[in-house]
Every structure is written in structure tokens, then in C-alpha cells.
């Protein structure tokens with residue numbers, strides 16, 4: 001067999017339905033796909049242009065950051081230690097009023113560098129000037145689902161809402177058929193979007209078969225606002241107007257009633273858990289074990305860099321695995337396999353790519369990361385899955401392949417000039433501060 005890349009001498013964590021692990025394994029990549037997975041001693045017939053020696057490391061699906069605002073790297077550390085609504089209304093929205101397309105591109109490119117360096121291969125983004133995020137994803141080689149934020153007040157990008165729908169449609173047209181970048185329809189939240197906006201957003205998503213994304217039930221404050229306005233919880237409100245559906249990614253889902261959980265399950269909504277942002281903004285702890293128990297597909301995201309303050313999905317997995325144990329006083333909840341599934345297979349489902357990536361099997365998209373385990377904090381290794389969630393760090397990711405292309409080799413990102421990306425955002429920070 002001819003391959004483009006052959007990864008040898010590693011432990012393959014497939015994350016497939018059987019939980020298959022190939023202890024002394026190898027993986028061949030051809031074009032954008034995984035062409036073969038098998039024992040390392042059976043690669044004799046494979047000719048590859050590039051051979052990577054995993055040196056006993058972990059070969060696994062790339063991580064999927066199912067909710068972020070990539071360009072908020074520009075605001076990292078700008079407004080810490082505040083509750084959600086003060087943070088948003090008094091600090092972040094005023095700073096975002098001065099955003100330009102150039103800032104959004106530079107912030108997003110830096111975010112792509114940070115994500116690649118910490119093992120993320122796909123992300124779902126919501127922001128302003130989202131065409132610039134789409135371009136950053138395209139240029140960096142990352143896979144992304146991106147959408148322009150829609151809300152009732154005038155946007156610093158498109159002005160009045162009608163233009164927001166037009167901007168979204170233009171992006172949908174421009175990226176039709178792109179092999180890595182997909183456009184979503186993304187109203188901000190039930191508290192910033194009137195029912196008419198939400199209904200129209202849903203219609204456009206249906207028309208284009210596009211993912212739909214919203215922040216929902218993030219804080220007690222939001223729930224109180226929606227109850228006062230509509231007399232029900234945010235999820236009940238979204239259900240009443242016909243917004244809950246399988247293409248919907250509901251970000252945060254922190255403050256939920258039992259009925260809200262049933263609504264999410266019955267409508268096959270994809271919930272996205274953002275534990276570090278929820279902790280930092282003191283929004284609360286999402287009832288993830290109950291959501292999983294009810295059969296809801298829960299994925300994992302970092303949220304933006306102003307509420308986390310990093311884009312490291314390894315750290316996010318670690319937090320997700322621990323916070324629910326403490327909340328439930330039960331160390332058995334959210335075991336390593338569950339959390340790793342959220343960051344891989346479930347992430348793919350959330351992004352509308354169920355069965356295409358997020359697992360390693362022949363014929364799936366080749367979005368693969370290789371972790372170096374020859375590091376003091378990773379020795380010894382009894383259980384690779386536990387190692388990824390509880391011991392590894394973003395900095396342990398050594399190589400990254402996205403859509404069959406090597407985007408990081410030996411921690412050198414091949415698609416981005418990182419020094420320049422950092423310099424650009426440092427310059428921008430002077431104008432922001």
C-alpha cells in the first residue's frame with residue numbers, strides 16, 4: 001500500500017464503539033483519510049512519503065473544541081474575577097465594540113496556533129467578523145464550524161440584524177463545499193435574541209443543512225431574565241418556539257431543571273459543556289452526569305480566552321473529569337473514557353460530523369494527534385486513557401495531522417508563523433488596553 005504518512009510504534013486509542021486500543025500499533029494516512037490501522041509489526045508492505053515514529057506515545061483522534069470564541073485571545077486576561085453579566089456588559093461588549101476584521105483574523109490565527117499546540121484539530125466558533133475566523137481556520141489547516149453571532153442590537157460588524165442574516169448567507173455561499181470549514185447559524189442567546197430572530201435562524205439552518213449554535217441556560221441571572229420575560233425556563237422557551245432540534249448545539253447548559261434535561265434529550269439537542277469558563281465566571285456546575293444519563297450527547301469546549309483563559313482541551317478534560325466528582329461526592333462519575341469521548345466522538349457529533357471524525361478507524365477523516373509519553377509526569381503508564389485525561393498536558397502533543405496533512409511536527413506548527421502571530425496580538429493589545 002502507498003500512503004502519505006505512516007505513524008509507527010505507538011499505542012492507538014481508537015475511541016471507537018468497541019473501545020479498541022492497539023498496544024503496539026501503527027496508522028497509515030492517505031489523502032484526507034485513515035487508510036489503515038494495525039499492529040506495528042505488519043507495516044512491511046506500506047510505502048509512505050513520511051514516517052513518524054511515535055516512540056511508544058499515544059496515537060489518538062484530535063480533540064474537538066465544541067465551543068469557543070477564538071479571537072478572544074485578544075482579550076485574554078483583560079477582565080478577570082467577575083460574574084458573567086458584569087464581565088460581558090461592562091468589559092467585553094465595550095471592548096468588542098471596537099473590533100475590526102483584522103483584529104479578529106489575528107486573534108483567531110493565534111488561537112489556531114494555541115489549539116494545534118495543545119491537540120485540538122477541530123473547533124466550533126461564534127464571533128463577529130466570522131469571515132476572518134473562517135479564513136484563519138482555512139489558513140492554519142484546522143477544521144472548523146464557524147458562525148457570525150446574531151443578536152437584536154446593532155453589531156459592530158454588520159450593523160442591523162437583517163444584515164447579519166445576509167452576512168451569514170454570504171458565508172454559507174462562500175464556504176459551500178469547503179473540505180474543512182463549515183458555516184453555522186449562531187444566535188447569541190435567548191436573552192439577546194427575540195423569538196423572531198431565533199425562528200429565522202432555525203429556518204436558515206434548515207434551508208442550508210447547517211449547524212445551529214446558541215448559548216443557553218448559562219447562569220441563574222439568565223434564567224431569571226427569561227422567566228420574567230416569558231414565564232418559563234430558557235429551554236422551555238426555546239422548545240415552545242420550535243428551536244430545539246438535533247442540529248442545535250446548546251452551549252453551557254448549566255442551570256437546568258429535570259424538565260429542561262428531558263427537553264434536550266427528547267429533541268436530541270447537543271449540549272456543550274464548558275467547565276473552566278463556568279467555574280471562572282462562577283456560573284455554576286452543569287448537570288453533566290444527569291444529561292448523559294438522560295441520553296444527551298454532551299461535548300466539551302473551552303469557551304473564549306477571556307473566560308478560561310486558555311484554549312487547552314487537555315486542561316478542559318482534566319477539569320471536566322474532576323469537577324463533577326467533587327460536586328457529586330462520587331469519584332466514579334465522569335470517568336476518563338466518558339470525558340475523552342466527550343472531547344472526541346461527541347464533539348464530532350455536535351459539529352454535525354458524526355462518524356466522520358472523532359474516532360480512529362479506516363475510512364474516517366485523518367484528524368490525529370500523537371502524544372509524547374517520554375516525559376517525567378507521564379511515567380509510568382498503566383492506562384493510556386487515564387493518562388490523557390488525568391496526567392497529560394497540552395504541551396505533550398508532539399505531532400498533529402488534520403485532514404491528512406501534517407500541521408505540527410515535533411511541536412513545530414507548520415502552517416502558522418507563531419512569532420508573527422504573537423507579535424500581531426501583542427501590538428493589538430496596546431490599542432485594546
Ligand SMILES: CSC[C@H]1O[C@@H](n2cnc3c(O)ncnc32)[C@H](O)[C@@H]1O
Pocket residue numbers: 069088092093096126127128149188215218277303304307
Ligand atoms: C460576538 S460573538 C459571541 C459573543 O459572546 C460573548 N461571550 C463570550 N463568552 C460568553 C459566554 O460565556 N456567555 C455569553 N456570551 C459570551 C463574546 O464576548 C461575544 O460578544
Ligand SMILES: [Zn+2]
Pocket residue numbers: 067068069215251303304
Ligand atoms: Zn461562549
